[in-house]
Amino acid sequence: MTVLMDSERMGRTLTRIAHEIVERNRGIDNIALVGVRTRGVPIARRLASILRAVTGHEVATGALDITLYRDDLMKTAVGPQPIVRRTEIPFSIDGRHIVLVDDVLYTGRTIRAALDALIDFGRPSTIQLVVLVDRGHRELPIKADYVGKNVPTSHRETIHVRLSEIDGQDEVLIEQVEGEQA
């Protein structure tokens, strides 16, 4: 396993993305962050706290579980089914600029599901996408607005994002997987 991003680098990356969000939206009026479970949620919270430090204002933050919107639910003949967790969006998304946050952008199917899930909560003015790592291999026409790091990968590699809130440590790793890997 090779380290792509250490704790210090991750911190700088998120600070840079927070500034890009402020720049692109000319402030943070009417912005809300929504993290995609599991690891998008702590990343969204960190962005919110950086935005608070930078602008002095609170940014509404929510968590989105996309399990019930996945397109591969019935296809996994083996392996455990994803466990459904709570979606917590304690604010109206109507007319807001929603910044969707996820850890890794790969096929784009998670984000497709997240867009469907989000739109069931209302009609946001815009939806923008933050990802910590973009590893390529898109299967759908989806593109991130803010990217922490672009990493060219093969299908035989896996990206592991570890966050201190969940895994006790901040780092992004890349692993070679032996044998067949879809």
Place this chain on the structure above:
Amino acid sequence: MTESATRLRGKDLLGIADLTASEISLILDTAEAMKEVSSRPIKKVPALRGKTVINLFYEPSTRTRTSFEVAEKRLSADTLNIAIATSSVVKGETLIDTALNLEAMNPDIIVMRHASSGACHLLSRTCKAGIVNAGDGMHEHPTQGLLDAFTIRERKKRLHGLKIAIVGDLLHSRVFRSNVYLLTKMGAEVWACGPPTLMPAGIDRLGVHVTTRVEEAAEGADAIMMLRIQLERMQGGYFPSLREYFQVFGMTPERVALAKPDVIIMHPGPMNRGVEIASEVADGPASVILDQVANGVAVRMAVLYLLAGGGNDEAAA
């Protein structure tokens, strides 16, 4: 401790007796996420899109059938209701033949209520579709047990170590049996109370405390669950009169006062006010009876999702 379950082992939910404690926890945890769906402006998720669910009710039921139907619709499944009065059962078709005919239409799940204990097990052996028991005779009503547990857990944050009193007709009640299996598996202390004539044989082997004094059952209880006196079954002379039943076993404010101050009062419905429960108690602040109905939808969504979303039946067969 066993590992926490990430899916149900079988294709069916026939009874609580077949579930492990970790499977029960999985269903209750999944139901928490499902409950949030019902609070959204658009109360629908696409999880079971393209799945067909047949509701086959051989006994009249408003609450349970409606609850299943709402749960199915919120998960985007296609639902069919078969009311027996208008079906070919009245023309003499057997249960197995009805099931085989329905099976030929390739449903993913059949939800069935039937007056005979074990009818769902029979269906389960005949059908490839997943079977959900919505109440079979005097045997089990697993989704009721699950929604009761969900309601208790929601209020008390746990099940382990709670004192739970179940009062009423223990003999004919499938709700009683499902609750006893579930609550004892989850480590709760269950007190069963009712007239001796309405206790099933072998009740002492269920791992519950048995009493005929409702005061003893209510004392220090965290939850009191009243069971319906099934008036349609009361031809057997189980007790002298409904009025006397209320005097001896009915849940009155005085008896509720013996329980913990934060006790919750439950009833699976439909209630007989003034028979097993006083109106002041049913409508009082401790009553969670309508929460039970709301939670029923969430729990049934969880069960349907875990059974139909699994894709594990081929692997098991």
